[in-house]
Amino acid sequence: DAKTTQPTSMDCAEGRAANLPCNHSTISGNEYVYWYRQIHSQGPQYIIHGLKNNETNEMASLIITEDRKSSTLILPHATLRDTAVYYCIVRVPWGKLQFGAGTQVVVTP
């Protein structure tokens, strides 16, 4: 599975959009981009995934560049409860989830 690169941490003001970048320059054609988040001392929570097209659900939007070498997770209106570690993972659908260090997002009032 391809590796990903994420910033170690980022801050976001409550009510503003949070844009979380992820680089995956070695992604292969059959690998999907998945995003999970982990609130302190809890199990990770699935957020969204995509292959080529941009995706949106009730939690977030996922923007994937045309060359698929990077993507951005967008939390449209961040709340204090969005404070968590966010993991960007690329894998073939039948592959195992391999977690990196993720991005620590802190939403401030």
Added chain:
Amino acid sequence: DGGITQSPKYLFRKEGQNVTLSCEQNLNHDAMYWYRQDPGQGLRLIYYSQIVNDFQKGDIAEGYSVSREKKESFPLTVTSAQKNPTAFYLCASSIFWQIQNGYTFGSGTRLTVV
């Protein structure tokens, strides 16, 4: 409601003792996984099982053992051979054959060796 149950939430063990962590799911998922998380780090895969009576080693299987006698259950035993067992342990499950499905995680067991 369907989900994954890990028990206990907190577990203390004396050095040199084996301990078994429970993981049960009622989601009818085929695959189950065990991860370990150390402070400030991401999750690392210990073992996984795609079908009953079969399991595979992950990246850090040494000092651990598992069984998969039932679809719903995937217990993890931390043996005395595990050098640094104190960690947060997470169990997950997924529908292996449904290619776009994500993982569902339990709430974790925090193991402390005293």
